[in-house]
Amino acid sequence: MPPGDADSPRAPGLTLEYHDLEDAEMQVIRYKPQGLDALCRNTKFSKKELQIMYRGFKQECPSGIVNEETFKEIYAQFFPQGDSSAYAHYVFNTFDHDRNGCINFEEFVMGLSVLSRGSFQERLQWAFSLYDINGDGLITKEEMLDIVSAIYDMMGRFSEPMIDESSAREHVDRVFQNAGNPQQDNKTRLQHQQQNIKTPQE
DSSP, X not given: OOTTOTTOOOOXXXXXXXXXXXXXXXXXXXXXXXXXXXXXXXXXXXHHHHHHHHHHHHHHOTTSEEEHHHHHHHHHHHOTTSOOHHHHHHHHHHHOTTOSSEEEHHHHHHHHHHHHHOOHHHHHHHHHHHHOTTOSSEEEHHHHHHHHHHHHHHHGGGSSSOOXXXXXXXXXXXXXXXXXXXXXXXXXXXXXXXXXXXOTTO
């Protein structure tokens, strides 16, 4: 299920055991079965993939959690040409399920699972949660403008043509015109968008 869904299944906290080898710099991370199995059930990653990801997660974040400022710093490494701080803030909020200001490994892999291996419907719902900044189930023009502007800021000088605020607003206006939802003035609902993408099985 997508991040941010209050009904999403929650894996129990991971319990880890470390086996010290002769070389102090080498450690084998061992998962107790219940923690790893739960994450496998709630994500689309294998046990081996989760072990590798956890090793990298702990290397970058020894405390086992990532706060928003650290998340922004990591994000900035991928977009050095622009200012990714605003967009990283919004993405962080979709990963931070319990709204405690930190992302733990469980939240990280559940979000990553949706983005990298989720169904089209799951990824659509994640994208909607990104744009639905206040979480009321609606996306207003101002919310969409905030996200679109953050994306343009992140792209920086590599966006062609160069985008200014008026261009971002025009982009948002076109999206709402194409949404075709006359019942909601300057708002769009996830359910309305989903009507156009139902699979044959539905």
